[in-house]
Amino acid sequence: MSDDLTTPTRAHTMAWPLGLAGVALVIIGSFLSWSFDGGILGDLSINFYPGSLQILAIIMAVLGLVLLLVEKGPLKKPLGQWLDATLGLRALGLTLTLYMVLVLIAISVESDGLINVNPGGYISTVGAILLLVSSRMLPLRQLRDLSQARLPGWAEILAIALMMAAVLFGAAYALGLTDAWAFVLCLVFITAVIAVLFRTGVMRWFGHVAQRHKKVLTLAAFAVAFFFPFTQNGSDANMSIATQVLIFAATAMGLNIVVGLAGLLDLGYVAFLGSGAYVAAMLSTSAFATIDWHPPFLVVMLLGAGTAATLGLIIGSPTLRVSGDYLAIVTLGFGEIFRLTMFNLDGTNGPLLTNGPNGIPGIPELEIGSFNFGDSHVVAGIELGRFANYYFLLLLLLAFVILVFARLNDSRIGRGWVAIREDEKAAEAMGVNVFGLKILAFVVGAFLAGLAGTIKAHQDVAVSPDQFIFLESAFLLAAIVLGGMGTIAGVLLGATILKLLPEKLRFFSEYRLLLFGLLLVLMMRFRPEGLVASRRRQLEFHEEDEELAVAIESELVEEAK
Amino acid sequence: MTVTDTTATPAPVFGAPVLEASGVTMRFGGLLAVNDVNLTVHEGEIVGLIGPNGAGKTTFFNCLTGLYKPTAGQVRFAGTPLPPKPRAVVQAGMARTFQNIRLFANMTALENVMVGRYCRTSSGAFTSVLRGPKFRREEAATRTRAQELLDFVGLGRSTEHLARNMPYGDQRRLEIARALATEPKLILLDEPTAGMNPQETRQASDLIFKIRDSGLSVVVIEHDMRFIFNLCDRVLCLVRGETLIEGTPGEVQSDPRVIEAYIGTGEDEDEDEAAQVRDTTVAEEEGKS
Ligand SMILES: Nc1ncnc2c1ncn2[C@@H]1O[C@H](COP(=O)(O)OP(=O)(O)OP(=O)(O)O)[C@@H](O)[C@H]1O
Numbered sequence: 001m002s003d004d005l006t007t008p009t010r011a012h013t014m015a016w017p018l019g020l021a022g023v024a025l026v027i028i029g030s031f032l033s034w035s036f037d038g039g040i041l042g043d044l045s046i047n048f049y050p051g052s053l054q055i056l057a058i059i060m061a062v063l064g065l066v067l068l069l070v071e072k073g074p075l076k077k078p079l080g081q082w083l084d085a086t087l088g089l090r091a092l093g094l095t096l097t098l099y100m101v102l103v104l105i106a107i108s109v110e111s112d113g114l115i116n117v118n119p120g121g122y123i124s125t126v127g128a129i130l131l132l133v134s135s136r137m138l139p140l141r142q143l144r145d146l147s148q149a150r151l152p153g154w155a156e157i158l159a160i161a162l163m164m165a166a167v168l169f170g171a172a173y174a175l176g177l178t179d180a181w182a183f184v185l186c187l188v189f190i191t192a193v194i195a196v197l198f199r200t201g202v203m204r205w206f207g208h209v210a211q212r213h214k215k216v217l218t219l220a221a222f223a224v225a226f227f228f229p230f231t232q233n234g235s236d237a238n239m240s241i242a243t244q245v246l247i248f249a250a251t252a253m254g255l256n257i258v259v260g261l262a263g264l265l266d267l268g269y270v271a272f273l274g275s276g277a278y279v280a281a282m283l284s285t286s287a288f289a290t291i292d293w294h295p296p297f298l299v300v301m302l303l304g305a306g307t308a309a310t311l312g313l314i315i316g317s318p319t320l321r322v323s324g325d326y327l328a329i330v331t332l333g334f335g336e337i338f339r340l341t342m343f344n345l346d347g348t349n350g351p352l353l354t355n356g357p358n359g360i361p362g363i364p365e366l367e368i369g370s371f372n373f374g375d376s377h378v379v380a381g382i383e384l385g386r387f388a389n390y391y392f393l394l395l396l397l398l399a400f401v402i403l404v405f406a407r408l409n410d411s412r413i414g415r416g417w418v419a420i421r422e423d424e425k426a427a428e429a430m431g432v433n434v435f436g437l438k439i440l441a442f443v444v445g446a447f448l449a450g451l452a453g454t455i456k457a458h459q460d461v462a463v464s465p466d467q468f469i470f471l472e473s474a475f476l477l478a479a480i481v482l483g484g485m486g487t488i489a490g491v492l493l494g495a496t497i498l499k500l501l502p503e504k505l506r507f508f509s510e511y512r513l514l515l516f517g518l519l520l521v522l523m524m525r526f527r528p529e530g531l532v533a534s535r536r537r538q539l540e541f542h543e544e545d546e547e548l549a550v551a552i553e554s555e556l557v558e559e560a561k
Numbered sequence: 562m563t564v565t566d567t568t569a570t571p572a573p574v575f576g577a578p579v580l581e582a583s584g585v586t587m588r589f590g591g592l593l594a595v596n597d598v599n600l601t602v603h604e605g606e607i608v609g610l611i612g613p614n615g616a617g618k619t620t621f622f623n624c625l626t627g628l629y630k631p632t633a634g635q636v637r638f639a640g641t642p643l644p645p646k647p648r649a650v651v652q653a654g655m656a657r658t659f660q661n662i663r664l665f666a667n668m669t670a671l672e673n674v675m676v677g678r679y680c681r682t683s684s685g686a687f688t689s690v691l692r693g694p695k696f697r698r699e700e701a702a703t704r705t706r707a708q709e710l711l712d713f714v715g716l717g718r719s720t721e722h723l724a725r726n727m728p729y730g731d732q733r734r735l736e737i738a739r740a741l742a743t744e745p746k747l748i749l750l751d752e753p754t755a756g757m758n759p760q761e762t763r764q765a766s767d768l769i770f771k772i773r774d775s776g777l778s779v780v781v782i783e784h785d786m787r788f789i790f791n792l793c794d795r796v797l798c799l800v801r802g803e804t805l806i807e808g809t810p811g812e813v814q815s816d817p818r819v820i821e822a823y824i825g826t827g828e829d830e831d832e833d834e835a836a837q838v839r840d841t842t843v844a845e846e847e848g849k850s
């Protein structure tokens with residue numbers, strides 16, 4: 001990189017106008033027709049009336065323009081020394097080009113062949129390529145440390161609010177897309193924006209702001225989650241996916257205590273979710289329920305969670321005394337044994353509890369007090385249906401799990417877990433109750449999964465053994481690894497990605513496992529600490545990186561002040 | 562070679578025995594790493610443990626602290642037998658440092674010491690999640706105590722530094738602070754000055770005196786003879802797992818067998834130490850108290 005930092009050459013002086021030309025071409029092209037066929041991708045065929053995909057291209061081009069102006073122009077003075085516009089432009093150039101190429105492919109796939117692409121599409125593509133080329137020619141610069149950038153407090157909180165609003169809007173928009181290609185393109189757009197935010201350093205600044213206004217950020221995040229159902233206008237399709245995401249996220253967050261905090265590898269975690277679900281199903285008023293006792297749901301929740309926790313204790317006690325690898329194998333086995341047991345408690349092979357492979361269908365809607373979760377309600381003129389009801393309950397559950405996670409992490413117990421991960425022998429020699437803390441993580445994790453399971457049973461209407469296969473445990477683990485072990489934001493992100501993408505990209509379903517496998521391998525190679533990295537994991541995964549350690553240390557010293 | 566030395570009776574200034582290890586033996590397959598070693602440590606006493614490389618000093622520490630389960634022998638602490646379990650040992654009041662530093666590398670200095678407080682605090686999962694006043698009080702007390710201990714060992718200004726970034730000498734002192742956080746009556750130091758320069762070594766000496774003066778007993782393993790003879794009230798020399806001699810620094814120093822033991826191993830480093838044993842003058846020895 002150092003050769004880029006030399007004095008301006010001819011390429012450098014040419015780069016800027018070239019980039020400007022690229023931006024102009026993208027915008028002009030987007031106002032022209034992209035596609036001959038008006039029936040695809042939300043109509044891109046009318047001149048001077050851009051469709052939504054064209055608007056996304058325009059937004060990206062405007063972003064490019066802003067970055068160019070930071071590079072050299074009126075925005076250079078206030079922002080030039082903070083933002084790395086060049087790296088941002090490189091990321092944008094690449095993603096915008098990818099976006100346009102995918103647009104061309106999408107048009108030729110959805111209607112017949114490249115012949116259907118109109119000149120506007122080509123103009124925008126050429127513009128994107130110009131921007132890409134110009135960004136490669138721009139020189140890199142030395143910048144000031146963004147962590148020292150300070151805005152007034154209200155402005156920082158405004159930034160948080162804007163960010164959250166963008167997330168809410170983006171999520172609602174992306175979920176509203178029914179066309180798979182349009183969804184993929186939207187993902188590329190989101191990737192482009194995020195990549196620019198990361199590469200310019202805005203994200204790092206945002207990280208510091210978030211650190212300073214932790215409470216505001218948490219509140220804002222929950223507000224966004226809370227208002228999401230109101231943006232769906234009674235549509236069940238997305239709300240159903242959203243509840244799936246929430247239950248997956250809550251379960252993953254519970255597993256995060258076991259894996260992320262205590263550092264234990266649990267490959268059969270879904271069995272604990274299953275035991276909660278089965279307890280709720282057997283005690284429900286379903287015609288297929290096997291136990292003729294129907295306590296109030298709060299009791300059911302405690303019973304389900306308690307059952308899961310007891311199982312956790314039984315599995316954990318003998319295995320947690322030996323080293324980690326055994327635990328992985330034993331939990332893997334336990335997951336299978338659980339599934340097979342549920343399969344066989346059908347009245348012929350064992351006592352009649354689970355109806356075997358048929359499971360327990362027809363579980364009625366939840367009823368807490370006089371509130372029936374099947375009923376729709378109209379709040380502020382917006383209809384909130386059955387899924388919205390479960391959504392709010394699950395949001396509460398998720399908040400509870402996050403609370404448990406965060407508070408345990410920041411306590412004597414959390415410190416003990418870190419010490420165990422760092423050096424188990426030394427921790428033991430310093431009087432840390434290694435075995436007890438491992439059991440605790442295992443049992444708390446199981447308890448929370450059991451809790452989630454009791455709600456899941458009602459929300460899914462039926463439980464059967466095939467809901468609790470090993471693959472589900474693997475996905476939960478993948479969500480944690482992908483998002484960032486031991487973090488809250490990361491695991492929420494990972495869970496959302498892993499649950500949302502397959503729902504939206506059904507045409508990928510055959511390649512789903514292949515893609516996730518590939519994704520995980522790439523993650524492990526390039527960013528083992530996950531998308532959102534906790535400081536601690538970053539340090540753990542980069543034992544050799546002195547610079548990183550020094551940088552993190554200076555942040556710690558800064559925060560302590 | 563069995564213990565023949567009967568001059569081990571301690572000076573009457575020391576209090577009751579804290580640690581009484583008798584007949585401690587550790588066998589690794591065919592190797593007798595520690596063979597029938599006895600050691601009594603009294604309140605307020607600093608005992609040195611010396612011996613050439615591979616003599617079994619660290620192994621003996623591991624037997625005392627429950628990291629190894631001794632093949633034979635008994636360890637009594639403050640009058641009661643001690644089970645060979647690290648946690649029970651710490652709980653009873655015996656803490657240690659490691660020859661090859663074993664800090665929690667990715668934690669800050671303060672967090673390292675706070676982990677040491679684990680066994681003296683009691684907030685459980687419920688308390689931690691509910692965050693009642695008791696939790697807050699205990700957490701604040703842990704933090705304050707950890708900071709005090711960092712000040713005590715002279716790391717008061719490195720609170721937020723990551724253990725892995727700290728200089729070698731500071732890491733050794735941090736290990737001592739972490740051990741002290743467990744509120745021990747007896748602290749075992751395994752080569753606390755290894756890798757230190759002379760100035761740091763002097764500071765370490767002062768620190769150990771300070772620890773003793775605060776009411777603890779100390780057992781220290783060291784290869785630096787000047788350091789040991791200057792510091793200790795009593796010295797035990799191990800050779801090939803057996804006690805060669807136990808006595809005051811003066812007695813051990815003037816015993817020809819000790820020099821012989823070091824020279825006998827034929828290693829350069831050990832010969833240096835043998836030379837040190839010879840050179841350490843009685844004057845130095847007297848100047849200490
Ligand atoms: N876990 C073990 N398994 C097998 N042999 C061991 C083990 N630990 C120590 N030993 C052996 O026991 C002997 C004594 O080792 P120990 O580490 O106690 O020596 P030491 O006196 O501390 O030496 P140094 O001054 O080099 O630290 C050595 O021969 C060593 O190889």
Ligand SMILES: [Mg+2]
Pocket residue numbers: 618619620660
């Ligand atoms: Mg040793």
